[in-house]
Amino acid sequence: MDYIYNQLLEFNMDITWAGYLSLIIMVLFILFVCIIANFISKKVVIRVITKIVQNTKFRWDDMLLERKVFHKLSHIVPAIIIYFFAFAFPESFQNLIQKVSIAYLIIMGLVIINSALNAMNDIYQTYEVSRTKPIKGYIQVVKIIIITLGIIMVIANLIGKSPLLLLSGIGALSAVFMLVFRDSLLGLVAGIQLSTNDMVQVGDWIEMPKYGADGDIIDISLNTVKVQNFDKTITMIPSYALISDSFINWRGMQTSGGRRIKRSLFIDKNSISFCTEEMINNFKNIHYLSDYVTLRESEIAEYNTRNKINHSNRVNGRTLTNIGVFRAYISNYLRHHPGINQDMTLMVRQLAPTENGLPLEIYAFTNDTQWAVYETVQADIFDHLFAVAAEFGIQLFQNPTGNDFKKIVDV
Numbered sequence: 001m002d003y004i005y006n007q008l009l010e011f012n013m014d015i016t017w018a019g020y021l022s023l024i025i026m027v028l029f030i031l032f033v034c035i036i037a038n039f040i041s042k043k044v045v046i047r048v049i050t051k052i053v054q055n056t057k058f059r060w061d062d063m064l065l066e067r068k069v070f071h072k073l074s075h076i077v078p079a080i081i082i083y084f085f086a087f088a089f090p091e092s093f094q095n096l097i098q099k100v101s102i103a104y105l106i107i108m109g110l111v112i113i114n115s116a117l118n119a120m121n122d123i124y125q126t127y128e129v130s131r132t133k134p135i136k137g138y139i140q141v142v143k144i145i146i147i148t149l150g151i152i153m154v155i156a157n158l159i160g161k162s163p164l165l166l167l168s169g170i171g172a173l174s175a176v177f178m179l180v181f182r183d184s185l186l187g188l189v190a191g192i193q194l195s196t197n198d199m200v201q202v203g204d205w206i207e208m209p210k211y212g213a214d215g216d217i218i219d220i221s222l223n224t225v226k227v228q229n230f231d232k233t234i235t236m237i238p239s240y241a242l243i244s245d246s247f248i249n250w251r252g253m254q255t256s257g258g259r260r261i262k263r264s265l266f267i268d269k270n271s272i273s274f275c276t277e278e279m280i281n282n283f284k285n286i287h288y289l290s291d292y293v294t295l296r297e298s299e300i301a302e303y304n305t306r307n308k309i310n311h312s313n314r315v316n317g318r319t320l321t322n323i324g325v326f327r328a329y330i331s332n333y334l335r336h337h338p339g340i341n342q343d344m345t346l347m348v349r350q351l352a353p354t355e356n357g358l359p360l361e362i363y364a365f366t367n368d369t370q371w372a373v374y375e376t377v378q379a380d381i382f383d384h385l386f387a388v389a390a391e392f393g394i395q396l397f398q399n400p401t402g403n404d405f406k407k408i409v410d411v
Contacts, residue, residue: 030085034078041074060123067119072112079104103154110150117143131201137191137239140222144184186240187223193243200225200242200249208247211237230371258341258365259374265385266357267323271395275320279393283325286391288332296320326392327360330385334364339377341367357397 049070053061064070083101086094117139124130149163156163194200200217206227207214215229225242227235253259275283283293300318303309309317330348334340344365351359366377389396 026085030082033085034081037077037081038074041077042071046070046074059126060119063119063122064116067115067122069112069115069119072108072115075108076105076112079108099158099160102157106150106154106157110147113146114143131203133195134202134220136220137187137222141184141188183223183238183240187221187238190240190243191220191222194220194239201251205250205254206247207250208237208241208245210245211235211241213237213247254369256344256365257369258344258367259369261362261364261366261374261378261381263378263382264351264359264361265382265389266354266397267360268357268395268397269353271393272321272323272358273393274314275322275325279322280320282391286329288336289325289329292328292332293320293325322393323358323360326389326394329388329392330360330362333384334362334381337377337381339366339368339373339380341365356399 050065053065079101083098083105086097086101121136121139124135153163200206200220202217202220204217205215206217208227213227213229213235215227215235217225218228219226220239223239225237225239227237229235280293280297283289297320300320304311304317307317311317327348327350331346334346334348335342340346341364346364349361349363351361353359362381366374368374368377386396
């Protein structure tokens with residue numbers, strides 16, 4: 001700058017104007033150098049790096065390129081040039097220019113580290129272990145620590161004090177930091193427990209009525225767990241809520257290979273009766289009952305004969321009932337149904353009678369856990385049972401409807 005100043009004086013320029021003009025020329029020269037350096041780094045160096053990365057067989061360098069880590073590195077070059085050219089300015093400007101340059105370098109360093117950490121998380125997510133052990137929450141903690149330290153360094157640089165002096169004052173502000181970062185600290189502890197105990201993973205179907213969540217986990221971060229509900233809405237659950245509150249994780253069902261059917265038919269108790277000979281002969285013609293009825297008939301006849309049962313009254317001894325035969329039919333029907341998992345619990349049981357009739361509960365598991373398939377299999381089973389109940393003299397219970405009253409009036 002002194003050289004430019006002396007050259008201007010040789011042209012008999014006023015001293016004041018020569019000082020201002022030399023300063024402007026120096027600033028323009030530095031801007032020109034920065035523009036050239038930035039152009040070379042972005043248009044030449046970055047393009048070369050991009051081609052090298054695209055030609056490699058590794059995946060991690062592609063992640064760095066997608067997160068623009070190399071592009072952000074190019075922003076450091078102008079700051080370094082300005083820092084070294086600060087010596088060309090008067091002493092009153094040198095200190096200010098260097099401090100601003102260093103502050104800019106620190107800020108850009110934080111931006112680059114942030115992008116690199118994001119790329120690290122992207123690289124980790126390409127591995128299968130990321131589903132069971134996500135590290136996004138830990139990376140966010142590292143970001144908070146690095147950004148906090150970076151801000152302290154920027155402030156310390158601008159005020160000309162040691163960063164250690166500012167760090168010593170943080171102890172007095174610990175209560176404030178605990179309040180400000182309360183959710184983050186709770187989220188960090190929750191994230192460690194969730195990961196250690198393998199409580200949730202990305203892709204798990206969870207149900208948490210308190211927060212209106214019923215769907216698949218699509219993201220686990222430091223503070224929140226993002227759930228995409230089945231109606232395609234998004235619910236954000238605080239991470240620590242998964243530790244403090246109860247929720248249902250359906251992963252066990254999905255990995256077991258079977259999804260439970262637990263639904264009842266309500267039988268009108270007035271329709272339950274002993275089987276007549278006509279009914280028994282009719283049951284023998286039903287594919288899933290012929291062997292059962294023949295076997296039970298022989299067992300009952302043998303029992304009644306051995307115990308000299310008086311057959312004049314059907315109350316004596318053992319006799320087939322329509323509800324018992326119907327229950328056996330349902331059991332055999334389920335054991336031959338292609339959509340039922342035969343390796344898991346399968347039973348048809350009676351529950352305690354209610355004012356709505358006798359509940360005949362089906363407890364079984366489908367062999368496909370997909371929601372649509374499960375609902376189809378379940379509906380197919382009950383469609384059949386509703387239609388076939390009348391063949392056993394069974395009436396299903398339902399509360400009276402308008403049509404029932406209309407029939408009474410018509411009669």
